[in-house]
Each structure stands twice: as structure tokens, then as C-alpha cells.
Amino acid sequence: MNEIVKKxxxxxxxxxFWIRSxxxxxxxxxxxxxxxxxxxxxxxxxxxxxxxxxxxxxxxxVVKVVGKTTHQLSLLEEGDTILDVVGPLGNPSEIRHYxxxxxxxxxxxxxxxxxxxxxxxxxxxxxxxxxxxxxxxxLIMVREFEEISEVFLVTDDGSVGMKGVVTDAxxxxxxxxxxxxxxxxxPTIMMKFCTLKAKEFGVPIWVSLNPIMVDGTxxxxxxxxxxxxxxxxxxxxxPEFRGEExxxxxxxxxxxxxxxxxxxxxxIFLKAAGDKQ
Amino acid sequence: xxxxxxxMREQPPEIRKRNFEEVALGxxxxxxxxxxxxxxxxxxxxxxxxxxxxxxxxxxxxKLKEGKLEESYRILKSxxxxxxxxxxxxPQEVQCESRCVxxxxxxxxxxxxxxxxxxxxxxxxxxxxxxxxSSPISRKEKVAVVGSGPSGLxxxxxxxxxxxQVDVFEAFHKPGGVLVYGIPEFRLPKKIVEREVxxxxxxxVKIHTNVVVGKTLKVGRLLNEYDAIFIGTGAGTPRFMGIxxxxxxxxYSANEFLxxxxxxxxxxxPEYDTPIRVGKTxxxxxxxxxxxxxxxxxxxxxxxxVYIVYRRTERExxxxxxxxxxxxxxxxxxxxxxxxxxxxxxxxxxxxxxxCVKMELKGIDRSGRPKPVPxxxxxxxxxxxxxxEAIGQGPNRVLLSEFPGLELNERGxxxxxxxxxxxxxxxxxxxGDIVTGAAxxxxxxxxxxxxxxxxxxxxxxxxxxxxxE
Numbered sequence: 124m125n126e127i128v129k130k131x132x133x134x135x136x137x138x139x140f141w142i143r144s145x146x147x148x149x150x151x152x153x154x155x156x157x158x159x160x161x162x163x164x165x166x167x168x169x170x171x172x173x174x175x176x177x178x179x180x181x182x183x184x185v186v187k188v189v190g191k192t193t194h195q196l197s198l199l200e201e202g203d204t205i206l207d208v209v210g211p212l213g214n215p216s217e218i219r220h221y222x223x224x225x226x227x228x229x230x231x232x233x234x235x236x237x238x239x240x241x242x243x244x245x246x247x248x249x250x251x252x253x254x255x256x257x258x259x260x261x262l263i264m265v266r267e268f269e270e271i272s273e274v275f276l277v278t279d280d281g282s283v284g285m286k287g288v289v290t291d292a293x294x295x296x297x298x299x300x301x302x303x304x305x306x307x308x309x310p311t312i313m314m315k316f317c318t319l320k321a322k323e324f325g326v327p328i329w330v331s332l333n334p335i336m337v338d339g340t341x342x343x344x345x346x347x348x349x350x351x352x353x354x355x356x357x358x359x360x361x362p363e364f365r366g367e368e369x370x371x372x373x374x375x376x377x378x379x380x381x382x383x384x385x386x387x388x389x390x391i392f393l394k395a396a397g398d399k400q
Numbered sequence: 401x402x403x404x405x406x407x408m409r410e411q412p413p414e415i416r417k418r419n420f421e422e423v424a425l426g427x428x429x430x431x432x433x434x435x436x437x438x439x440x441x442x443x444x445x446x447x448x449x450x451x452x453x454x455x456x457x458x459x460x461x462x463k464l465k466e467g468k469l470e471e472s473y474r475i476l477k478s479x480x481x482x483x484x485x486x487x488x489x490x491p492q493e494v495q496c497e498s499r500c501v502x503x504x505x506x507x508x509x510x511x512x513x514x515x516x517x518x519x520x521x522x523x524x525x526x527x528x529x530x531x532x533x534s535s536p537i538s539r540k541e542k543v544a545v546v547g548s549g550p551s552g553l554x555x556x557x558x559x560x561x562x563x564x565q566v567d568v569f570e571a572f573h574k575p576g577g578v579l580v581y582g583i584p585e586f587r588l589p590k591k592i593v594e595r596e597v598x599x600x601x602x603x604x605v606k607i608h609t610n611v612v613v614g615k616t617l618k619v620g621r622l623l624n625e626y627d628a629i630f631i632g633t634g635a636g637t638p639r640f641m642g643i644x645x646x647x648x649x650x651x652y653s654a655n656e657f658l659x660x661x662x663x664x665x666x667x668x669x670p671e672y673d674t675p676i677r678v679g680k681t682x683x684x685x686x687x688x689x690x691x692x693x694x695x696x697x698x699x700x701x702x703x704x705x706v707y708i709v710y711r712r713t714e715r716e717x718x719x720x721x722x723x724x725x726x727x728x729x730x731x732x733x734x735x736x737x738x739x740x741x742x743x744x745x746x747x748x749x750x751x752x753x754x755x756c757v758k759m760e761l762k763g764i765d766r767s768g769r770p771k772p773v774p775x776x777x778x779x780x781x782x783x784x785x786x787x788x789e790a791i792g793q794g795p796n797r798v799l800l801s802e803f804p805g806l807e808l809n810e811r812g813x814x815x816x817x818x819x820x821x822x823x824x825x826x827x828x829x830x831x832g833d834i835v836t837g838a839a840x841x842x843x844x845x846x847x848x849x850x851x852x853x854x855x856x857x858x859x860x861x862x863x864x865x866x867x868x869e
Contacts, residue, residue, distance in 0.1 A: 146616055147616070164668075164672045164673060165672075166673040167573075191673060192673055207609070208610065209573070209612060209616065210612070210615065210616065211615055211616070212612065212615060337656060337674075338571070340571050340612055340796065340798050341636070341637055341797065341798055342637065342655055343653060343655045343656035344653040344655060345652075345656045347647055348647075349647055354640060354642070354647065359797065359798055373647050373749065376649060376748060376749030377647065377649060377749065379749075380649045381675040381677075384669065384670070387670055388669070388670045
């Protein structure tokens, strides 16, 4: 259980894992996530399920290195085991036939978007995707998306596709075509601006939130967000919410809650890792 | 005969308020025997009727007094699967000890039953090799237990002793439920919980961690694969006051704060990876045992000042007296008749103050307690950089929403018969906080104990409350 069957580097700071867990492979649906803990002194962190192969008892998880835990995780090799993996958690995406769907993925959020995109396609939707990243080298899973949708690429430096940010591409597409619904998954700040853009054109939008979590089963309330003026727990009420209803500024502040501790923890780790090398 | 309980040594407040080591240090053999001699061995033993699991209290005390410690332990363990835990966290003052005949004598304190239970359990752990083998599985029926807290562990142990194959499913990575995430190390060391959980494993119970029933393991499969199911998932959803500023950084539910500290060992950050905020001035809202635990944990993390803010008075406070006194000794400050009305934040979204209103007690509310009413115009502010709301919990919906046909009561808890634990679904039993709402460890264990008997009766075909007439 929880053995890393396959590992691949997708970009400088993004690692793609296939993990053995027959039950998660079998039960998980698009939009759901797992909580992992990698060693005895480790924290519990939520990671999205990017794909499954139920027949082989594996699920896929794409991880971006942002701090100590994700860095340590990125150092694990094929054959290693992840101590604790619990899931699938959260509610599945609302997949049905909407008509024409625009999907917007940024950074590692592209991986989260992938099973949703596939399910939407399967449900008969016409799927258009905007994928964005810092530069060409950080853009992941493009080919996989091209198999199921029309894809527009956007990079900050213009090294591939359009130079700019994903909302620039949204603006162009919204002016040209009609979309019935939109999904945005990526950094919180990106999802906020995607929401504003979708609102500008009157297109409803789903977002997948990734707030700080501990248990992932609705028991601690760490992941609370204000949605339509009510307190919601992203782990059990989400992780997907309608973007128009999310209090983005509050969420952005809550995400920075442990910035200092996270920085300290990462620095100690990097120093120790550096000493060993 | 001495009229006071033999005192138990404790870490001095000045020292303990800066560490997470256990506060109460336990009896020596001599102290335990001295205390055991205070028991009158009265023929009516009212203490037993005050114990939710009906321990033969005079019996185990008699053996202790005679120095037959192993026999004393065997008696204790035959009734209670978790004696070292109960000896530490049961509210004995309102249970067994409240009925003790010695305590009824003028100026006399009851026998310290809880302390004696703790002593015997700890003595056994240090001195007895559990030669016990797992009970052979003699029954063909399988039982699933959802949740590994006090009620789930008790059901599992009792059914394993009766020869059933029992699988316990726990959502967290460690078994114990509230015993591991909720109760702090200084009140209940986690190695004690591990010890007692290991005993239950030795009985042959299989504990599966990281399994969220309803998500990882679907209810349909559970119903298909097991002959009976016990749900003991506790009351795990934190309530919030819902006042403005609730989502400011630094405002915690007690569940989150205690889980970070106890289960994830955030007090050892950065050695452990889970971070926690360390407030200089902390306000804990509520005055139950959870509030005491949160306040005393915050102090140990390094807070300069910790307030407990409660809308009623000391008299209505639900916390155990002992915990209250420990908190007072450690310097926790109590703001009675006070209700926060909003939290105020700084530009970065961190809590910096709270506005409160003074209350007065007028008449009686629906719960039969004096009703707190705000005094108009009495608003005032306190500077705080951390708030922990410990105002109670609701039922966790993760499992309940996935369970077709399971009837809930008007408060959202499982409807279960209070004597047998039987729910609206055939073969499904429930007990502990998910039925009663937040209560005590021993009450949950009592529910588990009763449910185990009736699960056995049901599986033996002797009793069937679901039978169609």
C-alpha cells in the first residue's frame, strides 16, 4: 500500500507520482483529493488526485515543491512508500452536459483539472482549455489535454503560446465565443482573477480551493472559507465552489497564516539537506 | 481513619505551565495502599452504580489493600478495557466518588477511586507481562466498528473477548479518537493511550487507520461484508460563534488547535512539521474541559496571558473542578459573564482584539440553567492575538450523509436506543457522542459496553429489535 510505482519529473519543481492504493484508485472521482503524511514527524497535507487506473490499483498525484513537506516528498523514489494516504476526500465535481465548457489551469492546478476535463468531455461537452505557467519549462500535461480538448497556452515570458496571463486568454475567448460554464484551478490569486473575468462576461465558474487543512474530514475547521456569506469547510463542503460566491481576499489572507513557520521549517530542512550533500 | 484523600503528587504549577509532561504524578504503592484502607468495603457499594461500566470497585480496592496487585488488576480489567485512561480522565467526582459512603461522612472526602484505578493500571503496565494471547475467533460473524475512540475501542474489545472477528476503521493515522487528538499530553500521555490500544490489538481486534467510512470504504460494502456495525464516530464538527471576524488568522476551533498540538505535536515544531500560532495573549471561549485543555496548552506553548471567557459564572461552568483548579494554579484568568461579540483584525487579517459584552443571569433557559442576557452598553475590548473557540461540537456529517436509512434526531445525531444502541438500520448500532452529543470518555465507553452485549445477543439470534411483526 502507498508504494510509489512510478515517478517522473514534469518540470523543475513539479513531480508526477503513481501511487499504489487499490481502494483510492477504485473509489475516487474527478475533483477529489487525498491527505498524505510522509513520515512520523510529518504534517498532513492535501493533494489532488490527478488520475486513476483502477484496474492496476494506482492513482496519480502531481506535486509542486513549495516547502519542506512537498520537497521531501519530491525526493522519494520509485519503490518507496508514503506513510499515510487517506482518501478519496471531498465532493466530486459536478459533471454533466453543460454544452460548451472553458477550463483554465495554472501551474500544478493543471493536474487537478485533468480528470475533470476528461469527465466533462465524456459527458458530451465541448471542451476548450487554457493552460498557463511561468514559462515553457513549467507547463505540464499539454499533450494529455490536447487529446481531449482544444488547448490555448499562455506563459508569463511568452516562451510558448501567448505571452501574458490566463485571464488575457479568457478575455479573447469570451469575446469570440459563448461558453456555458467555466472551471478554473490553479493558484488562489489566479482563481480570483479568473472569477472576476468570468463575472465580467456573465459566465458561471467553478473553482477548486486548496486552503490549509489538517484532517480533511470536517473535524477541525482549519479550511474554512466564506462562501455566499456562510462559513464552509473546503474539505467536506468543497473543495469546489462557485467562484462568484467565494470571499477571495479572506482566503488569500488565511493561506498566509503560517508563512513564517513554513519558511523557518523549510530553511532548516534545506540547510540540513545541503550539509549532507 | 483519615478523612481526606491521600494527596497525589503533582508537578508544581510554576514548572508545569511551561512543559507538556503529565501534571499529576500518581501514587506510590504505599500511598495507594494507605488510600485503599480508607475504603469501608460497605455492603451496599453505591460507588458501583455511579460507574457507567459498573466496575467492581470495592473488589479491586480490597485486593489492592491486601497487596494482591495482580488480582486487583484482573478485576479492574475484566470490567474496563481502558483503566489507565479512565483513572486519569473520568469525572469521578460526579460518578463513583460522588456516591462513596466515606464521602457522606461529615468533613470527609470520598475514597480516591480514580487515583487507585490509575495506580493499579500503571502498576500492571510496569510489572506484569501481558502473557495474554489473542482470543481465538470462535464465531463466524464479523463486526465492523467505525471510529476508534472510547466507545469504538470498548465495543471492539468486548466483542473480541466473545470470539468475534472485529475490524475497527479510523479516519486518522492513529487510533484513539478524542484520546489522541483532543486530550493533551499533560493530562493523558499518549504512550498510555498506545499501551491500552495495544492491549485491544492483542485481543485480536484489527484496527485499520486512514480509512474514512463513507469515502474510502463505502457504506454499502460495510453492510454487505459485516454482520453487525457499530458507529462511534463522535461529535467531531466544531461549532463557531459565527460572530464577525471568525475567519481571521489566529481564530481557531478548539478541535483544530488541540489536533495540531496533541495528534500532530505542533508544540515540538519545527522538529515536527505541523505549525501552530503561538499567541502572546490568548482568549479561549467557553468553559468546559476542552476549554481548560486549550487554555492550558496555549500557556505551555508560551502565551504570556490566557483568558477563559464564559458567558455564565463559575457555578455553571461545565469543566471538572480538578481541571479548573489546575488552570487557576497555572495562572489562567477567568472572565465570567462575558460574551465576545466580534473579533477585530489588522491589515493582514490577523486577529488583534475582541469586543465583548457583559452579561447578567436572568431566569432559566431551555437547558434549565440560568440564562445569560447581555447588559446593554457594557461593551469593552480586550487585545488578543489568538482566540480559541471551545463552545462545543456538532455531529460529523461525512459518514451520516452517506448512510441511507439511518435516522437522525432533530439535532442531527444518530437516533439510537439508549440502552441497546440499536439504530433504524438493521444490524447497525451506535453509541458515544454521535448519539448523545459531546459527553465524557466513560459515558462513551458505557455506551460501547452496552452495545457490545446487545450486538452479541443480536448475532446469537436471541434478540432482534428489527424483526417485522
